[in-house]
Amino acid sequence: MPGKSMEALVLLGPDEYEFREVPVPEIGPAEVLCRVGAVAICGTDLGIMSGKFFPMWPPEWPFIIGHEWAGTVEAVGAGITDFKPGDRVAGSSAVGCGHCRNCMKGRYNLCLNYGNMEAGHRQYGMTAQGAYAEFINANARSIAVLPDDIDLPTASLLDTAGIALHITKQGNVEAGDTVVVIGPGAVGSITYQCARALGAGRVIVAGRGSRLEKAKALGFETVDVNSRDVMEYVREETGGIGPDVVLECAGTAQTIVQAVEMIKKGGRVVVGGISQEKGEFPLHRFVLDEIEVVGSRAAPNCLPEVLALTRSGALRLAELVTHKFPLSEFTTAIKTFRERIDGALKVVVEP
Ligand SMILES: [Zn+2]
Ligand SMILES: [Zn+2]
CATH class of the missing domain: 3.40.50.720 (NAD(P)-binding Rossmann-like Domain)
Structure with missing residues (x-):
């Protein structure tokens, strides 16, 4: 089990961030604590970091972003039987409230309780804590177990693939x-x-x-x-x-x-x-x-499907990962992505 605190990349305001010790998130029922292994930088991250989406994304500063991630299960909340510690998983960036009309129809990308944490909606790295950290607390509906033949940097592209x-x-x-x-x-x-x-x-x-x-x-x-x-x-x-x-x-x-x-x-x-x-x-x-x-918005119900298409060879995701950096070199990673240095397409950081 992890300790009480973890290292995270914390946004303090527009174009301002630092590495900080923050509390490890607590998991509730239906939630899974995951150790983050890889996060892909997304164009949306740049927009959020610049402050242009505030106060929609994030709703407040300081905030931890990052929504395209893969990692390993550390602990599971009450009622979770589909995942166990040690499972390698990929995350999807959004989970609906589960009970509004759109969610009930499977269109949880258009959840009528968007951004309402109390109702259970989560958009990781935008309205809820994201993945540029040692751990993320993810709803069980937002993750999928990875087969052994897909590595974590490749799996961090599955949200984009969705x-x-x-x-x-x-x-x-x-x-x-x-x-x-x-x-x-x-x-x-x-x-x-x-x-x-x-x-x-x-x-x-x-x-x-x-x-x-x-x-x-x-x-x-x-x-x-x-x-x-x-x-x-x-x-x-x-x-x-x-x-x-x-x-x-x-x-x-x-x-x-x-x-x-x-x-x-x-x-x-x-x-x-x-x-x-x-x-x-x-x-x-x-x-x-x-x-x-x-x-077309987000990736409702697509995670298992892109996982299958990646395994079948129909989707070649590994070839799109052009650069990898440790999370401590985030500044270089984000510059490489933003300026498309050396043909950068997907840049992955590893906490
Ligand atoms: Zn993205
Ligand atoms: Zn909903």
């Missing part, structure tokens, strides 16, 4: 479909793999730089937005018809509009990238071409 899978499922991808994935970043690079895993006949990845090179290296068809007009390329390559599904993972107003403009009549666009900008939508297309545009 987001990518949810985006792909929201697209209702059918066998043989032509799917365009815009934005081959951390989420996009797993989304194009999911599209193929779910039966797409052809997957075209639009992007630039080392991230697009990664897609090519993984065997995907790519189009470089710096050297080609993507709209023109996709139109030509689909006989002027457009793709069946577009999965938008870049999150700019321009790429979201582009997705709606390039889609086939009756096609489906999923917006997974979060845009802060306003854009002008080609509104007539919704009606006259019966375009479906849906959003």
Whole structure:
């Protein structure tokens, strides 16, 4: 059993953090105390650290962030029989209250008690204590046991993989479909793999730089937005018809509009990238071409599924981990991630 205190990376306010001794979290019923083995840095972490999401994420300072993690079970709370000390597990970043209408329907990513700790909702590293620490206290509904053949740094990508899978499922991808994935970043690079895993006949990845090179290296068809007009390329390559599904993972107003403009009549666009900008939508297309545009948030019920797809080899996550650092070198790790040093895609820290 751990002692009473632990080392953690604590945010004190916007762009201010330090390593501190803090109490080891206490576990309640249905909760599991886990020793954190690996945490993947997420773009959302940068936003939270800058203070731009305060007071939504975090609701208060000081705060411990980190939501893409894997580790080992230390202790289990009352009523937990599915996990035991020593189990290696991966964490999912959110758990719903479990009793609101949306949670009851399995849509706990849209929990009606979002952020309400008393009701039982948790978004780890955003509204509840996160994983840049020796231990995290996770609801049993938010973790899954890992098989021996998946290491902890790879497993720390499973939350992101779940987001990518949810985006792909929201697209209702059918066998043989032509799917365009815009934005081959951390989420996009797993989304194009999911599209193929779910039966797409052809997957075209639009992007630039080392991230697009990664897609090519993984065997995907790519189009470089710096050297080609993507709209023109996709139109030509689909006989002027457009793709069946577009999965938008870049999150700019321009790429979201582009997705709606390039889609086939009756096609489906999923917006997974979060845009802060306003854009002008080609509104007539919704009606006259019966375009479906849906959003995709988080990764409800996806953890067991991406775990299975990773084991089967359909998802190649280990190759997306470009850098690893001990937690004590967090400052270097975050700089490497932010500035995309040496083609950084997923940067993992190990407490
Ligand atoms: Zn994330
Ligand atoms: Zn709920």
